[in-house]
Amino acid sequence: MPVQSAIFFETVQEIYERVFSDLRPNLSLPRVHVEFHPFTSLSSKIRLVQGELTVRISDLLKDAPAPVQEGLAYILLSKLFRQTPPRPMAEVYRRYLMRQDVCRRAEHARRQRGVKRLIHPAGRHFHLEEIFHDLNAQYFSGKLEMPLLGWSLRPSRTILGHYDSSHHAIAISRLLDQPGVPHCVVAYVLYHEMLHIKHPVDRSGSKRRVHTRDFQAEEKLFAHYAEAKAFLKTGPR
Numbered sequence: 641m642p643v644q645s646a647i648f649f650e651t652v653q654e655i656y657e658r659v660f661s662d663l664r665p666n667l668s669l670p671r672v673h674v675e676f677h678p679f680t681s682l683s684s685k686i687r688l689v690q691g692e693l694t695v696r697i698s699d700l701l702k703d704a705p706a707p708v709q710e711g712l713a714y715i716l717l718s719k720l721f722r723q724t725p726p727r728p729m730a731e732v733y734r735r736y737l738m739r740q741d742v743c744r745r746a747e748h749a750r751r752q753r754g755v756k757r758l759i760h761p762a763g764r765h766f767h768l769e770e771i772f773h774d775l776n777a778q779y780f781s782g783k784l785e786m787p788l789l790g791w792s793l794r795p796s797r798t799i800l801g802h803y804d805s806s807h808h809a810i811a812i813s814r815l816l817d818q819p820g821v822p823h824c825v826v827a828y829v830l831y832h833e834m835l836h837i838k839h840p841v842d843r844s845g846s847k848r849r850v851h852t853r854d855f856q857a858e859e860k861l862f863a864h865y866a867e868a869k870a871f872l873k874t875g876p877r
């Protein structure tokens with residue numbers, strides 16, 4: 641007959657209880673409630689309300705090994721107590737996030753779960769799809785694949801355009817869809833985002849290069865570059 645193993649592993653809840661006692665030995669232990677939640681990212685949340693500690697961890701971390709759970713527990717509880725987490729523990733967690741399979745799972749979840757919400761490309765004054773087709777023909781030999789394209793829900797003044805590679809989506813700030821904005825300005829902002837499709841982010845080396853030299857050189861090929869830039873300097877009102 642096999643001998644029953646006497647080794648029991650700590651549950652994630654017990655890890656949080658232990659780390660809590662480690663960081664705050666004088667506080668009485670709250671009730672700890674841990675749940676795994678299908679967030680769109682690897683984010684996790686913690687709160688302490690009326691003696692109950694609630695931790696919501698990305699379900700992508702469900703199978704993470706115990707030292708990784710411990711690392712996250714130190715990070716989240718340190719955040720709760722407004723202190724810096726102990727470096728070695730936090731490192732274990734951060735290194736796990738950089739693992740290729742973990743990154744891939746996270747990317748996959750982002751695609752599957754993140755719903756891109758945009759306003760239809762036919763705006764009140766500008767039709768983004770039409771502008772896209774014109775730019776595609778003029779600057780990209782018609783070779784760019786049509787992304788999910790639309791106006792942003794909020795009329796952002798700081799982010800006029802955004803390309804989201806995981807959804808292959810371009811959002812243009814709704815702020816630009818108004819009569820006082822020249823056509824070439826909308827076209828320029830869209831052109832810039834289209835260049836992001838053509839020039840994927842360069843991850844070689846330690847820095848992420850977004851606007852590479854090639855990117856910038858190509859941006860200047862835009863026919864109304866100076867005019868659009870000048871308008872954006874003062875910005876739409």
Ligand SMILES: [Zn+2]
Pocket residue numbers: 832836850851
């Ligand atoms: Zn850019």
